[in-house]
Amino acid sequence: MKSWFKNIGYKMQAWMRGRYGLDELNTALAVVSLVLLLLSHIPGLMHLYILSLAALIWSMVRCYSRKLDKRRRERAAYLRFTGRIKGWFSLQKRRIADRKTYRYYRCPMCRTIARVPAVKGRIRISCPHCDRTFEKKT
Ligand SMILES: [Zn+2]
Incomplete structure (x- = not known):
């Protein structure tokens, strides 16, 4: 068998x-x-x-x-x-998990998402992928 x-x-x-x-x-x-x-x-x-x-x-x-x-x-x-x-x-x-310490923004040029510290006011963000900068209000 x-x-x-x-x-x-x-x-x-x-x-x-x-x-x-x-x-x-x-x-x-x-x-x-x-x-x-x-x-x-x-x-x-x-x-x-x-x-x-x-x-x-x-x-x-x-x-x-x-x-x-x-x-x-x-x-x-x-x-x-x-x-x-x-x-x-x-x-x-x-x-x-990061909602109190970081904000996530999408780069308007290449659509990559950048994580930035959550601070009050306007912030200038440099894209980690294409190195272009854009401003956001946090
Ligand atoms: Zn970009």
Whole structure:
């Protein structure tokens, strides 16, 4: 029995050779699929079952795909997208933590956010990215 499982394991390893496998996007698609599947049980939301199935099929197709370059590009785009969202949330968290000691201003030229000490009155801010200066009232 033990060797039977070992054989199955070797066969699956051989079958997966050259295929993409799992990544963050596949995991997210599986989670989305599961959530949509649970939501589809609510009366009136039955159509979510189709979306759940689509997300699951997309996840499976990605997992067993041999087009590694395409899958890596999809992963990079997904990580860029989630990185932007995570960055926004971490900035909001820092803003809340620093709200009594620092102010955050966006540079009008390059849109970079600069953190400056919270002082009373007008302040001249030098952008940390493009070195241009702009004034703000704090
Ligand atoms: Zn700037």
